[in-house]
Amino acid sequence: MPVSKTDFVRAVQCEKMLWLDAHRPELKIIPPEVQQRLDAGNEFGDKAMSLFGPFEETTAFKADGKLDFSAMLETTKRLLDEGYPVICEGAFSWYGNYCAVDILRKSENGYILYEVKNASAPRKEFILDLGFQRLILNKCGVKLIASMLVLRDDEEEGQVCVERLEKDGIRYKIVDATREAKILERQAGNRVFEFGKLKKKDAPAPEIPVGEQCEKPYRCWYFEHCHKIFKKGE
Numbered sequence: 370m371p372v373s374k375t376d377f378v379r380a381v382q383c384e385k386m387l388w389l390d391a392h393r394p395e396l397k398i399i400p401p402e403v404q405q406r407l408d409a410g411n412e413f414g415d416k417a418m419s420l421f422g423p424f425e426e427t428t429a430f431k432a433d434g435k436l437d438f439s440a441m442l443e444t445t446k447r448l449l450d451e452g453y454p455v456i457c458e459g460a461f462s463w464y465g466n467y468c469a470v471d472i473l474r475k476s477e478n479g480y481i482l483y484e485v486k487n488a489s490a491p492r493k494e495f496i497l498d499l500g501f502q503r504l505i506l507n508k509c510g511v512k513l514i515a516s517m518l519v520l521r522d523d524e525e526e527g528q529v530c531v532e533r534l535e536k537d538g539i540r541y542k543i544v545d546a547t548r549e550a551k552i553l554e555r556q557a558g559n560r561v562f563e564f565g566k567l568k569k570k571d572a573p574a575p576e577i578p579v580g581e582q583c584e585k586p587y588r589c590w591y592f593e594h595c596h597k598i599f600k601k602g603e
């Protein structure tokens with residue numbers, strides 16, 4: 370079964386989380402403060418789209434309101450063929466595994482991939498996200514010359530970044546994560562098909578006990594479900 374960028378990052382935290390997403394999503398509980406953080410992240414991402422000047426966004430929806438990924442793939446291909454300089458939410462797919470890239474910017478020698486995060490410092494899970502995108506784009510034949518994180522610039526001292534930008538009253542900083550993302554790209558290549566098996570209709574639930582992964586890097590949305598199950602068995 371195909372794996373998305375979100376699937377991949379969630380399965381790295383816990384494979385059972387991806388299994389539950391695929392087979393028992395009704396057990397998910399998203400706390401309101403987490404939903405607020407997700408909404409703020411989406412808003413931050415939308416605002417960052419214009420950071421490098423005029424852009425084309427590929428996002429498309431079907432009549433039922435669901436994302437039309439096929440249309441997005443088609444638009445992305447057209448924009449790449451036309452050599453469009455900045456593509457937002459460009460869609461890519463390799464053996465069904467897929468991602469949409471926050472910002473893809475053409476430069477003289479290839480493309481720069483940007484992942485936008487409403488955070489002031491890089492985190493391992495952001496790089497993992499970039500690593501998965503690199504895997505898909507490289508397999509699709511896109512020549513990547515760098516992988517960057519676009520973060521909130523809180524003007525903290527001592528943080529290394531390649532560029533600081535301001536747009537519509539928001540300060541951003543660009544952090545080069547190419548080297549780290551390349552390492553995680555290799556790991557993604559090794560695991561993506563293994564994770565896809567978890568989504569198959571008849572896949573058994575992985576037997577993973579609750580542990581540190583239930584709260585790191587994020588508290589799991591199945592926390593209550595899994596912890597109740599294990600309490601009952603005690």
Ligand code: SF4
Pocket residue numbers: 382383384385386389577578579580582583584589590591592593595596
């Ligand atoms: S609560 Fe823990 S064990 Fe259960 S799916 Fe989440 S991370 Fe995995």
